[in-house]
Amino acid sequence: MAEKKLIEKYGKKKNLELLRMVLLIRRFEERASQAYGLRKIGGFCHLYIGEEAVATGAIGALDLSKDYVVAAYRDHGHALAAGMDPNAVMAELFGKITGCSRGKGGSMHMFDREKHMFGGNGIVGGQIPVATGVGLKIRYRKEDGVVLAFFGDGAIHQGSFHESMNLAKIYNLPVIYICENNHYGMGTDFKRVSAVQDFSQMAVAYDIEGKQVNGMDTLVVYDEVSEMIKKVRKEGAPKFLEMLTYRYKGHSMSDPAKYRTKEELEDYKGQDPLIILKKQLVEAEQITEKEFEKMDKEIRDLCSEAVQFSEDSPEPELSTLYEDVLVE
Amino acid sequence: MATIMMREAIRQAMQEEMERDENVLLMGEEVAQYNGAYKVSQGLLDTFGPERVIDTPISEEGFTGMGIGASMAGLRPIVEWMTFNFSLMAIDQVINNAAKNLYMSGGQMKNPIVFRGPNGPAEYLASQHSQALQSLYAHVPGLKVVAPSTPYDAKGLLKSSIRDDNPVLFLEAELMYSWKGEVPEKEYLVPLGKADIKRQGGDVTLICYSKPVRMVLQAAEELAKQGIEAEVVDLRTIRPLDEVTIYSSVRKTNRCVVVDESWPFASVGSHVGWLVSKNCFDYLDAPVELVSSEDVPMPYNHTLELAVQPSVDKVVRAAKSVLYIKD
Numbered sequence: 001m002a003e004k005k006l007i008e009k010y011g012k013k014k015n016l017e018l019l020r021m022v023l024l025i026r027r028f029e030e031r032a033s034q035a036y037g038l039r040k041i042g043g044f045c046h047l048y049i050g051e052e053a054v055a056t057g058a059i060g061a062l063d064l065s066k067d068y069v070v071a072a073y074r075d076h077g078h079a080l081a082a083g084m085d086p087n088a089v090m091a092e093l094f095g096k097i098t099g100c101s102r103g104k105g106g107s108m109h110m111f112d113r114e115k116h117m118f119g120g121n122g123i124v125g126g127q128i129p130v131a132t133g134v135g136l137k138i139r140y141r142k143e144d145g146v147v148l149a150f151f152g153d154g155a156i157h158q159g160s161f162h163e164s165m166n167l168a169k170i171y172n173l174p175v176i177y178i179c180e181n182n183h184y185g186m187g188t189d190f191k192r193v194s195a196v197q198d199f200s201q202m203a204v205a206y207d208i209e210g211k212q213v214n215g216m217d218t219l220v221v222y223d224e225v226s227e228m229i230k231k232v233r234k235e236g237a238p239k240f241l242e243m244l245t246y247r248y249k250g251h252s253m254s255d256p257a258k259y260r261t262k263e264e265l266e267d268y269k270g271q272d273p274l275i276i277l278k279k280q281l282v283e284a285e286q287i288t289e290k291e292f293e294k295m296d297k298e299i300r301d302l303c304s305e306a307v308q309f310s311e312d313s314p315e316p317e318l319s320t321l322y323e324d325v326l327v328e
Numbered sequence: 329m330a331t332i333m334m335r336e337a338i339r340q341a342m343q344e345e346m347e348r349d350e351n352v353l354l355m356g357e358e359v360a361q362y363n364g365a366y367k368v369s370q371g372l373l374d375t376f377g378p379e380r381v382i383d384t385p386i387s388e389e390g391f392t393g394m395g396i397g398a399s400m401a402g403l404r405p406i407v408e409w410m411t412f413n414f415s416l417m418a419i420d421q422v423i424n425n426a427a428k429n430l431y432m433s434g435g436q437m438k439n440p441i442v443f444r445g446p447n448g449p450a451e452y453l454a455s456q457h458s459q460a461l462q463s464l465y466a467h468v469p470g471l472k473v474v475a476p477s478t479p480y481d482a483k484g485l486l487k488s489s490i491r492d493d494n495p496v497l498f499l500e501a502e503l504m505y506s507w508k509g510e511v512p513e514k515e516y517l518v519p520l521g522k523a524d525i526k527r528q529g530g531d532v533t534l535i536c537y538s539k540p541v542r543m544v545l546q547a548a549e550e551l552a553k554q555g556i557e558a559e560v561v562d563l564r565t566i567r568p569l570d571e572v573t574i575y576s577s578v579r580k581t582n583r584c585v586v587v588d589e590s591w592p593f594a595s596v597g598s599h600v601g602w603l604v605s606k607n608c609f610d611y612l613d614a615p616v617e618l619v620s621s622e623d624v625p626m627p628y629n630h631t632l633e634l635a636v637q638p639s640v641d642k643v644v645r646a647a648k649s650v651l652y653i654k655d
Contacts, residue, residue, distance in 0.1 A: 068401070070397070099434070100433075100434065101432055101433050101434035101436070102434030102435065103434070104431055104432060104433075104434050105432040105433060105434065109432040109433065111432070111433035111434070111436050111437055112436070113433070113436040113437065118397075118400055118401075118437070119429070119432070119433065119437070120432070120433075121425070122424075123420060123424050126393070126420060126421065126424055126425060128393070129389060129390050129391075129392070129393020129394050129396070129397065129421060130393050130394075130396055130397035130400065130421075130425060131397060132390070132393065132394045132397060133393060133394035133395060133396055133397020133398040133399070133400070133401065133405075134397045134398065134400065134401045135397075136394055136397065136398045136403070137397070137398045137401035137402060137403050138401075140353065140379065140398070140403060159389055159390075160389055160390065160393065163385075163387040163389055163390025163391075164390055164393070164394070166385060166387065166390070167384070167385070167387065167390050167391060167394055170385070171382075323435065324430050324431045324433075324434060324435040325430070325431055325469050325470055326430070326470065326472070326494045327430065327438050327492075327493035327494050
């Protein structure tokens with residue numbers, strides 16, 4: 001089986017690292033959802049539950065000392081996968097001064113300059129040219145890095161995507177464009193609004209290599225992105241990946257998701273990235289049920305600590321209002 | 329001092345800053361091989377090569393956003409828009425990314441980038457190619473907006489803009505590119521946020537910026553012939569606004585006319601007029617006057633298009649009206 005090979009290919013340490021991250025994102029989002037229900041978090045809050053394999057596998061394949069991540073507004077998972085402190089991410093959701101963006105960004109604007117996490121962008125597709133520009137910096141300085149530009153199926157019809165693909169191709173920029181196709185642009189089934197059903201075909205128009213990937217299987221995502229990264233480092237040319245994935249929750253916290261059937265949701269829950277990865281690693285005897293439970297307990301504690309940290313953190317002073325508008 | 333054209337002054341600023349800092353690069357439509365749609369970037373490709381002087385496709389949102397991303401990552405791009413009319417294709421990138429990245433990231437993501445190109449009415453270009461869009465950009469916190477009126481100011485201000493760690497909108501004008509002025513051989517900077525008194529006078533303050541400054545100076549000469557000494561304040565930078573210089577002039581003359589090529593509604597001119605009315609209320613001997621463009625899209629017909637814009641005649645009349653002098 002292909003998975004068995006992948007399990008051997010990357011080894012126990014990496015596999016458990018990936019499992020740990022999928023679990024961290026899942027538990028973190030569960031706590032975020034709970035805190036939202038308690039009105040500790042407000043506004044738009046887009047949960048990543050169901051899609052964990054994509055950020056985990058893709059960002060897990062990066063070397064963030066030289067590579068970069070640019071994400072859309074469903075960005076909690078990417079922030080955590082980039083190694084951001086869960087306390088700083090949760091505190092940002094709580095709008096506290098200890099948040100990564102000092103309580104000024106919120107759910108859609110997770111940034112960490114040190115970790116090379118360049119947002120967190122709330123305008124659909126707005127981050128794609130920005131990611132392209134980070135690629136330009138790498139090319140300009142003749143560095144070895146790669147940029148992962150994440151966006152959803154809703155963004156792929158924006159001009160920003162098409163303009164960016166063209167620019168990246170003509171300048172040979174080291175950017176991997178990753179479309180996280182979770183099937184719904186807010187409430188609209190992508191099939192209803194897309195001229196093509198297989199987005200990887202869109203890359204053809206720009207003479208860019210494109211591929212469709214099972215975005216529910218973390219090991220497959222990790223493997224495909226790792227291979228693409230190798231190619232990009234060697235060739236310097238852009239690539240495109242469509243990750244077929246699914247979100248369990250609504251578009252945001254206020255969305256009851258009535259546009260899809262219970263059967264569809266249940267079907268995807270059968271392909272749950274957490275269950276799949278755990279099963280693969282248990283069967284390969286890289287983790288026991290007991291060890292998994294211990295890992296889960298540690299992560300739940302970590303997330304509880306993040307919630308507590310956020311609760312205990314102070315609100316930003318009103319005097320911070322005019323800070324960070326301009327560099328003085 | 330050498331007498332050079334505005335386009336040469338802007339080019340010198342870019343050339344000097346590119347020599348000084350290898351993180352500075354220029355990108356835009358026709359900037360490299362074609363040597364610039366208005367020949368502003370002439371020769372820069374030969375000097376710096378295609379890595380640093382980059383021709384882009386007609387893809388404003390894409391290359392503007394690309395410049396912003398590059399600036400977040402440590403470069404200092406100059407993005408040339410062939411005209412500000414086309415910047416509307418890219419305005420999401422400017423307003424939602426360049427202006428807000430620093431704030432949304434709690435101070436982590438600075439954007440040292442300059443967006444430059446011609447803005448404002450030209451001639452015979454009709455509605456889509458002849459409009460003054462500075463008020464859109466000046467409205468947005470997180471941006472700086474610079475609008476020189478002479479080659480000297482343009483060079484010094486552009487050099488400061490390139491060195492600034494914030495996103496700067498740098499407004500030029502098609503009709504100004506061939507204007508001549510004295511520019512020192514030696515390096516100099518003009519600081520952002522400092523207005524300049526282009527003419528001293530004690531009877532009325534005329535506030536203006538960018539291309540209209542020259543016309544306003546002509547109006548001041550016209551007024552002088554009628555015994556009225558006008559003080560001409562050239563804002564040079566719209567945001568941040570040099571309120572100190574504006575108020576000290578108005579408090580001296582007690583009368584104020586604001587001249588602005590923008591449409592009148594919610595414009596730079598209407599805002600400056602409101603600020604003066606509010607902050608110099610006790611000093612004013614007449615309500616502040618605003619000479620703006622007419623509140624219509626720009627017509628093609630030359631007589632009509634001239635009638636739309638501020639003119640010597642309109643400024644003279646406005647100045648006399650705040651002095652309560654009847655024609």
